[in-house]
């Protein structure tokens with residue numbers, strides 16, 4: 579398994595993976611256009627030609643970024659892929675000088691196990707809510723907000 583920044587050849591498989599979880603209301607869907615435009619935000623985990631996981635790091639503000647679209651192919655769950663992708667995103671954040679990384683998720687236990695702490699959504703900047711309007715759960719959000727402080 580190799581963890582590396584996504585390339586254009588990975589995009590179709592990333593979309594399939596994200597669509598799979600979006601269809602179960604586990605994450606927001608992403609159009610092909612969105613993924614191409616944001617492809618430099620994504621890291622992938624590959625086994626041969628197969629994309630088995632992906633994760634995006636989206637810079638929000640001077641010292642804040644969001645982990646988005648963390649998804650692992652169900653056939654490869656519980657093998658450390660999600661953790662490796664998450665820590666690759668956190669490493670990238672650190673290298674960019676970001677102090678704090680947050681996520682909005684239904685998988686709080688996974689993030690708590692990996693160093694995140696629960697926070698109140700109200701503590702996050704207003705600008706992050708722009709995307710929520712696209713969510714079919716809006717305004718009844720069931721995701722929790724968690725943050726990771728980078729030393």
Ligand SMILES: CC(C)(COP(=O)(O)OP(=O)(O)OC[C@H]1O[C@@H](n2cnc3c(N)ncnc32)[C@H](O)[C@@H]1OP(=O)(O)O)[C@@H](O)C(=O)NCCC(=O)NCCS
Pocket residue numbers: 599604605646647648649650651654655656657658659660661662682683684685687688691
């Ligand atoms: C959440 C997800 C990314 C975890 O990926 P994974 O590759 O299966 O997880 P890992 O094998 O890296 O697990 C790392 C650690 O977290 C734990 N863990 C994994 N999933 C967990 C969960 N749902 N709840 C609690 N702990 C979990 C593992 O037991 C492991 O613990 P350990 O280090 O003590 O052994 C994956 O289940 C997934 O893609 N879920 C659906 C999409 C989703 O909801 N993504 C959330 C972000 S939007």
